[in-house]
Amino acid sequence: MTARHDETFEVERYELSSPPTWRFALERRTFLAIFATVGSGLLVAATQARGQESGRTGSQGSAPTDVKAWVHVSEDGRITGYTGKTEIGQNIRTSLAQAIADELHVPLDRVSLVMADTDLVPFDQGTFGSLSTPRMAPVLARAAATAREMLLDRAAAQLGAPRASLTCDAGQITGGGRNVGFGDLVKGRQLTGVVPADAPLMPRSAWKVRGTPAPKVDGRRFVTGEHRYTPDLTRPGMLHGRMLRPPGYTGTLTTVDDSGARGMDGVTVVRDGTFAGVVASSARLARRAASAIKAEWTVPDGLPTATTLYDHLKATASTAAGGRGSTPTQTGDPAKARTAAARTFAATYRIPYIAHVPLEPRAAVAEWEGDRLTVWTGTQRPFGVRSELATAFRIPEDRVRVIVPDTGSAYGGKHTGEQAVEAARLAKAVNRPVKVVYSRPEEFSFGYLRPAGVIEIAAAVDAEGRLTAWEFDNWNSGGAGLATPYDVPNVRTQFHAAESPLRQGSYRGLASTANHHAREMHMDAIARALGVDAVEYRLRHLTNDRMRAVLQAAARGAGWPKPSVDGRGLGIACGTDKGSYIATAAEVSRTDNVLKVERLVVAYECGAIVNPDGLRHQVEGAIIQGLGGALFEAITFANGAITNGNMAKYRVPRFKDVPSIELLLLDRPDLPSVGAGETPIVCVAPAIGSAARTFGAVADALPVRFA
Amino acid sequence: MPTYTLRINGTAHDVQADADDTLLSVLRDDLDLVGARYGCGEGQCGSCTVLVDNRAMRSCVAKVSAVAKAQIVTIEGLATNGVLHPVQQAFLEVEAFQCGYCTSGMVMATVALLRTTPSPTDADIARVLDRNVCRCGTHTRIVRAVHLAAERLRAVTPSAGADGRLGEPALPQVAQEAQR
Ligand code: FES
Ligand code: FES
Numbered sequence: 001m002t003a004r005h006d007e008t009f010e011v012e013r014y015e016l017s018s019p020p021t022w023r024f025a026l027e028r029r030t031f032l033a034i035f036a037t038v039g040s041g042l043l044v045a046a047t048q049a050r051g052q053e054s055g056r057t058g059s060q061g062s063a064p065t066d067v068k069a070w071v072h073v074s075e076d077g078r079i080t081g082y083t084g085k086t087e088i089g090q091n092i093r094t095s096l097a098q099a100i101a102d103e104l105h106v107p108l109d110r111v112s113l114v115m116a117d118t119d120l121v122p123f124d125q126g127t128f129g130s131l132s133t134p135r136m137a138p139v140l141a142r143a144a145a146t147a148r149e150m151l152l153d154r155a156a157a158q159l160g161a162p163r164a165s166l167t168c169d170a171g172q173i174t175g176g177g178r179n180v181g182f183g184d185l186v187k188g189r190q191l192t193g194v195v196p197a198d199a200p201l202m203p204r205s206a207w208k209v210r211g212t213p214a215p216k217v218d219g220r221r222f223v224t225g226e227h228r229y230t231p232d233l234t235r236p237g238m239l240h241g242r243m244l245r246p247p248g249y250t251g252t253l254t255t256v257d258d259s260g261a262r263g264m265d266g267v268t269v270v271r272d273g274t275f276a277g278v279v280a281s282s283a284r285l286a287r288r289a290a291s292a293i294k295a296e297w298t299v300p301d302g303l304p305t306a307t308t309l310y311d312h313l314k315a316t317a318s319t320a321a322g323g324r325g326s327t328p329t330q331t332g333d334p335a336k337a338r339t340a341a342a343r344t345f346a347a348t349y350r351i352p353y354i355a356h357v358p359l360e361p362r363a364a365v366a367e368w369e370g371d372r373l374t375v376w377t378g379t380q381r382p383f384g385v386r387s388e389l390a391t392a393f394r395i396p397e398d399r400v401r402v403i404v405p406d407t408g409s410a411y412g413g414k415h416t417g418e419q420a421v422e423a424a425r426l427a428k429a430v431n432r433p434v435k436v437v438y439s440r441p442e443e444f445s446f447g448y449l450r451p452a453g454v455i456e457i458a459a460a461v462d463a464e465g466r467l468t469a470w471e472f473d474n475w476n477s478g479g480a481g482l483a484t485p486y487d488v489p490n491v492r493t494q495f496h497a498a499e500s501p502l503r504q505g506s507y508r509g510l511a512s513t514a515n516h517h518a519r520e521m522h523m524d525a526i527a528r529a530l531g532v533d534a535v536e537y538r539l540r541h542l543t544n545d546r547m548r549a550v551l552q553a554a555a556r557g558a559g560w561p562k563p564s565v566d567g568r569g570l571g572i573a574c575g576t577d578k579g580s581y582i583a584t585a586a587e588v589s590r591t592d593n594v595l596k597v598e599r600l601v602v603a604y605e606c607g608a609i610v611n612p613d614g615l616r617h618q619v620e621g622a623i624i625q626g627l628g629g630a631l632f633e634a635i636t637f638a639n640g641a642i643t644n645g646n647m648a649k650y651r652v653p654r655f656k657d658v659p660s661i662e663l664l665l666l667d668r669p670d671l672p673s674v675g676a677g678e679t680p681i682v683c684v685a686p687a688i689g690s691a692a693r694t695f696g697a698v699a700d701a702l703p704v705r706f707a
Numbered sequence: 708m709p710t711y712t713l714r715i716n717g718t719a720h721d722v723q724a725d726a727d728d729t730l731l732s733v734l735r736d737d738l739d740l741v742g743a744r745y746g747c748g749e750g751q752c753g754s755c756t757v758l759v760d761n762r763a764m765r766s767c768v769a770k771v772s773a774v775a776k777a778q779i780v781t782i783e784g785l786a787t788n789g790v791l792h793p794v795q796q797a798f799l800e801v802e803a804f805q806c807g808y809c810t811s812g813m814v815m816a817t818v819a820l821l822r823t824t825p826s827p828t829d830a831d832i833a834r835v836l837d838r839n840v841c842r843c844g845t846h847t848r849i850v851r852a853v854h855l856a857a858e859r860l861r862a863v864t865p866s867a868g869a870d871g872r873l874g875e876p877a878l879p880q881v882a883q884e885a886q887r
């Protein structure tokens with residue numbers, strides 16, 4: 001056995017014939033912290049098995065350490081899972097607990113999760129890429145399964161019954177006419193275990209809890225308003241902070257007259273280099289104090305605007321900046337194929353910046369105890385934010401604790417910790433806990449955005465209309481989903497990094513949404529120009545069965561090629577991302593120049609369906625979010641300021657915008673389940689764009705508008 | 708700074724605030740009633756919705772001085788003795804939320820809607836709840852929850868009174884004489 005352990009613990013291992021395939025160092029400090037918090041019991045640590053579930057092949061010999069989890073069985077028989085994942089509305093507090101409950105044969109209410117508390121959970125890179133459940137659930141399940149086996153070992157000894165004769169149900173192990181509870185088996189001990197490499201998981205057919213629509217853990221706290229998101233937290237002696245900001249998204253502070261604020265009772269002005277903010281006894285007072293400060297800012301001239309943006313991106317492109325997809329991928333000779341082609345089709349698609357607009361804005365509560373810092377904040381990367389804080393204050397990471405309350409969503413928009421750093425700096429100045437809550441305009445201007453981009457496609461077809469060349473260049477919006485799923489002999493794709501005038505970062509579906517939009521709009525345009533049915537044209541170029549299946553299902557469901565009501569337009573798009581397949585058919589109507597989406601028929605396949613109800617919930621959420629980018633959303637900016645940075649001007653989908661959505665879920669029990677929270681967004685815009693073309697030419701930019 | 712007596716969830720609270728301070732800031736900062744959420748502060752998202760004299764109002768744009776005489780009910784005042792209001796119960800059963808940040812406002816807006824429209828159509832629901840944003844895209848489930856709540860409330864009082872009072876649990880009120 002090669003796993004290392006800490007000698008201060010009584011170590012027990014569930015011994016299997018094959019050794020673990022990685023070395024695992026127990027995080028001793030954290031384990032001690034957990035035992036100190038929850039008392040004695042059994043603690044099992046698990047990490048992701050090589051190549052597990054994700055379909056990735058881990059490089060030989062290197063232990064994948066990016067997904068870890070612990071399971072604790074306490075003296076009172078309660079089970080706690082520890083994970084660095086955050087609950088941001090994707091319901092993993094429930095679905096991960098289900099995985100644990102199943103393997104330990106206990107009812108769901110016996111299990112709870114400690115999530116995203118850096119002092120108590122194993123390191124985690126972050127909650128993104130819709131991978132939380134598909135990758136974390138099996139790890140927790142493995143830990144739970146190992147805990148179960150260790151409990152069975154102990155029970156066999158304690159009951160004096162043959163191990164094989166034992167049964168385990170509802171936290172009790174029975175054998176030889178007697179039974180013993182989980183809690184009694186671990187009483188007064190600090191037992192630890194490490195999961196063997198091939199810890200067997202239950203076959204899916206044996207699942208009792210997983211895959212069933214369990215009521216959301218803590219659901220009641222949301223309908224009663226009791227749940228406290230970060231903006232709702234209070235700490236004893238807590239004060240309220242507010243930052244001094246430039247009027248736009250950028251600017252350098254030149255002069256400050258803070259006498260107005262300093263004169264206010266209960267107000268502290270905090271200045272540190274370019275950092276300026278106020279702390280006050282109430283949030284209202286902090287707001288008043290901040291606006292009493294007279295500050296002047298210089299904003300550089302000639303900054304790009306929403307109109308000059310696309311030229312700017314192309315002009316600043318540099319292959320040196322690198323990034324995924326920046327090395328061109330080429331098969332065949334597309335340039336040559338184009339010169340030999342019967343027809344060529346070239347177009348440029350422009351993708352604007354869009355904002356995540358999570359309803360819970362950035363917020364943080366920071367508290368210092370000597371040189372130890374605790375910050376509560378809504379983030380998808382608690383450990384990343386811990387690093388940011390450690391760097392900002394030049395203290396070791398182990399003196400920083402980040403705790404993430406279940407958060408009012410993120411959609412990829414909460415990877416960073418600026419709010420945490422700001423609250424911590426203010427708290428340090430006044431030596432009291434300080435809360436900072438971004439206003440909605442601050443959230444627009446000082447968060448980050450989904451990247452804008454320019455996409456150029458040059459395609460060519462032969463005399464029969466078959467695609468012979470496909471050249472695809474993406475400036476700035478990102479390198480995911482660049483490749484075309486269609487059969488084309490000569491292909492070149494490339495991502496060009498560029499200088500983004502606005503702060504940009506992750507977003508649900510990210511680059512894939514932009515790349516899908518351009519590619520599918522282009523396929524649609526070619527089919528139209530050739531006078532070929534758009535579904536038929538795609539099928540001629542598709543050999544992937546999964547893609548064909550979703551495309552055909554959506555077309556059939558929508559009644560392709562006729563809309564369900566005369567006078568409407570019907571459009572379609574298909575694609576694949578992160579291992580799942582999607583096709584979306586959109587039916588739209590036009591009144592004057594206004595497009596209305598009347599109906600969406602969506603076929604989706606993400607491997608085996610575990611929980612159809614939960615899946616629908618996620619898929620619908622992604623589709624509705626996609627409606628915003630398709631129909632209204634685009635950040636406008638000029639002179640260093642975002643000009644539509646509030647909810648009155650920046651419209652997100654509302655009830656009246658939501659069409660009837662028919663969801664066709666294709667089950668592939670023979671394939672592993674992959675994350676579903678992102679991919680369904682990618683075909684919404686091109687399906688709508690294609691449908692809009694029924695009524696006339698559409699512009700080459702998102703959101704979809706008539707040209 | 709003037710003192711206002713606000714009648715919230717059946718209790719009178721004296722708060723010191725400027726006349727144009729918002730009800731939301733008083734609820735959250737002075738009274739620690741944080742179930743009404745801050746989402747935009749501009750009356751656009753509805754996550755701060757409370758009932759003011761039985762009507763849905765966005766507390767982030769309601770001035771304290773304007774609601775000083777009213778009966779205010781927040782999400783914290785809906786359940787009675789631990790029993791959820793039928794609208795809360797319906798949202799819970801249908802699980803009409805993902806992150807839940809919009810839920811307080813959606814529930815309060817629904818309570819108000821069902822008081823005037825006991826049998827809302829999908830179009831009625833969309834028209835009224837259009838002022839509330841759910842960024843997670845839970846719309847279809849929310850509509851389902853509203854219908855379920857309406858059905859339950861109608862079952863309690865098959866014939867809603869002409870005044871629109873339904874058979875829902877009485878919401879907390881502060882009697883006039885209870886005021887100082
Ligand atoms: S916070 Fe009041 S409407 Fe958004
Ligand atoms: S559930 Fe997240 S905003 Fe509605």
